[in-house]
Amino acid sequence: MTYNINDMGYYGEFGGAYIPEMLYPNVEELRSRYIAILEEPSFQQEFGQLLKEYVGRPTPLYFAKRFSEKYNTKIYLKREDLCHTGAHKINNTIGQILMAKRLKKTRIIAETGAGQHGVATATVCALMGMECIVYMGAIDIRRQAPNVARMKMLGARVIPATSGSKTLKDATNEAIRDWINNPVDTHYIIGSVVGPHPYPDMVARFQSVISQEIKQQLLEKEGRETPNYVVACVGGGSNAAGAYYEYLDNTQVGLIAVEAAGKGIDTGESAATSVLGKIGIIHGSKTLLMQTSDGQITEPYSISAGLDYPGVGPMHAHLFASGRGEFISITDDEAMLAGRELSELEGIIPAIETSHALAIFKQRSFKKEDVVVVNLSGRGDKDLATYIDYFNLK
Structure with a gap:
């Protein structure tokens, strides 16, 4: 398959x-x-x-030492936040x-x-x-x-x-x-x-440069091209598609997609399509889509503007429906705390989208020897106002 x-x-x-x-x-x-x-x-x-010359690729694959120690597994960050313009x-x-x-x-x-x-x-x-x-x-x-x-x-x-x-x-x-x-x-x-x-x-092909580089960089750092898991946040899902692309058909590599649960999956203020979605058509493709019983699109909600989408790309819908991808939903609060934690442990302020992906380590355990690559899809500059309000950093 x-x-x-x-x-x-x-x-x-x-x-x-x-x-x-x-x-x-x-x-x-x-x-x-x-x-x-x-x-x-x-x-x-x-x-x-x-x-190479304009975007600044390849982006580093960074071993997050203090973050890894905290969660007792090997966590690498693919630093897409270092691309020109601040994201993938x-x-x-x-x-x-x-x-x-x-x-x-x-x-x-x-x-x-x-x-x-x-x-x-x-x-x-x-x-x-x-x-x-x-x-x-x-x-x-x-x-x-x-x-x-x-x-x-x-x-x-x-x-x-x-x-x-x-x-x-x-x-x-x-x-x-x-x-x-x-x-x-x-x-x-x-x-x-x-x-x-x-x-x-x-779009997946253009983003696949991310996983092409991960393979090369892991070979240098770990002596193998394959991590145990690749983790990425998913709204529409282009950063995840790029990080997964080279590993799609290699079932030895776990693909973890992290969605925005907003204020909670059952609150009516969420963007967790895998849990709440049904098959439908949005913006020209058949996919999983949050909708009412009569097929009207449900308004999504997330504290993160980039995950605030009522559907998910068809690649991810298939990864979910086939069981190839593991989908985890993270609330606003969990994401915001994870973003602050990475900032304080590693000196990297992540975009709130990525903070959702970082939050999974609180609820899902990995083996000590596992190699987990998290796609750090964007930097937090654009979200400083949201972080300031949330943590009252004024």
């Missing part, structure tokens, strides 16, 4: 392209050409060079802007939740001299003000989404509307492993 995508654009029963007819030409052009473009030597060379998102936007250029697109649109993908998109548009429009929920604009300022500084237009919960789902809806209205000159850079095929696969 494979946990990768099949020729029809599905992971098991999840995936596909459920799109309005007006979007078909855009998506079909991408689907029919993305693999050939990805495999062009000139594309590979330009992508690799930008990852830039890996994908570099890949997609090169794809857009080869498709002769001149205008870029994107959606963003925590703002990291918006910043990464604005960054590559500035790099390549392309027009950039970013859709962002009005609530997220308020709680991620530093990232909004960064996008504007980079020359992007940030357009608030004022419908629904005014968060990531609604920003995505607005971006899709824009794309329908501007099919010829516009490329939509989706920021996660969500959306219609080929996006989940394309």
Whole structure:
């Protein structure tokens, strides 16, 4: 059994392209050409060079000594927080802007939740001299003000989404509307492993550099390419997809996906899709989705803007449904305490998204000799206001 995508654009029963007819030409052009473009030597060379010289890859695999001692296991942190722009998102936007250029697109649109993908998109548009429009929920604009300022500084237009919960789902809806209205000159850079095929696969491929590096770095540090576990937080799930990618079909490696339980799974204020989700269609793909009994999307909630999504990418839905992935839900409070703990033990302030992944060590034990790699997907600068309020650090 494979946990990768099949020729029809599905992971098991999840995936596909459920799109309005007006979007078909855009998506079909991408689907029919993305693999050939990805495999062009000139594309590979330009992508690799930008990852190295612009993004700053490879990112370190850091042995967290004091954190490991506390939890009595070997914990390595994959330092995606050290990428240019402060998170893994830039890996994908570099890949997609090169794809857009080869498709002769001149205008870029994107959606963003925590703002990291918006910043990464604005960054590559500035790099390549392309027009950039970013859709962002009005609530997220308020709680991620530093990232909004960064996008504007980079020359992007940030357009608030004022419908629904005014968060990531609604920003995505607005971006899709824009794309329908501007099919010829516009490329939509989706920021996660969500959306219609080929996006989940394309984004996962661009992020797979994370697990390619983990293999190489573990070989140097531990004499083997495989950890016992790879741990990552999951909203849409691109950082997790990148960290898992090289290990998907190696069942010796445990894949642990950490979701946001918000104020508690049963409180009605949560984003724990694996527990609360049912099969449905969102933003062009069939996946697990939090919804009411009559199929209306349930508004998600998390203290972390990047995990505040009512669904999960189809790769992760399949990992959950097949039992290949182990899913753990972490509350706001547990995540915030874990973020502070890493800061005090290792001198690294993590993004609140990553803090969810770090929180599992309080509730799940590992063997002393286990090698556990946690994808530290972003840095905490963008979340300082939330940390300040929560811990009353004023």
